[in-house]
Amino acid sequence: MGTRKFSRVQFHVAATIRTEGRQFQGEVENLSMTGMMLVTKERLAEGERVEITIVLTGADPEISVSFGGSVTRICEDGVGLTFDKVDLDSYMHLKNIVSYNSDDAETVMEEIGHSIDEKFTAYH
Numbered sequence: 001m002g003t004r005k006f007s008r009v010q011f012h013v014a015a016t017i018r019t020e021g022r023q024f025q026g027e028v029e030n031l032s033m034t035g036m037m038l039v040t041k042e043r044l045a046e047g048e049r050v051e052i053t054i055v056l057t058g059a060d061p062e063i064s065v066s067f068g069g070s071v072t073r074i075c076e077d078g079v080g081l082t083f084d085k086v087d088l089d090s091y092m093h094l095k096n097i098v099s100y101n102s103d104d105a106e107t108v109m110e111e112i113g114h115s116i117d118e119k120f121t122a123y124h
Contacts, residue, residue: 009101
């Protein structure tokens, strides 16, 4: 497995997964700015496209965070998902979740800044 560019944090919350033709629930085990590990009994194929929604309870109204992505890893108790589509509001919520749940929020912010710099220079 390659080196991760983003910190991964433990974050347990229910997730709704939609694929072509079906919808099911799972539980987020951990989360980063670019993906998550989802515990589920459902079987998915590597490369399969998914739409993911998690709901952050405790806020009034509750906050929905949505991602588009694909299955990048399959293991016995779940799947690894990589995000490739995140709207701005969901991105901001994701950034807050990861930084607040990290032991080192400063490193998380540096990783995000570095990633933005890389993407910016790749397009110019």
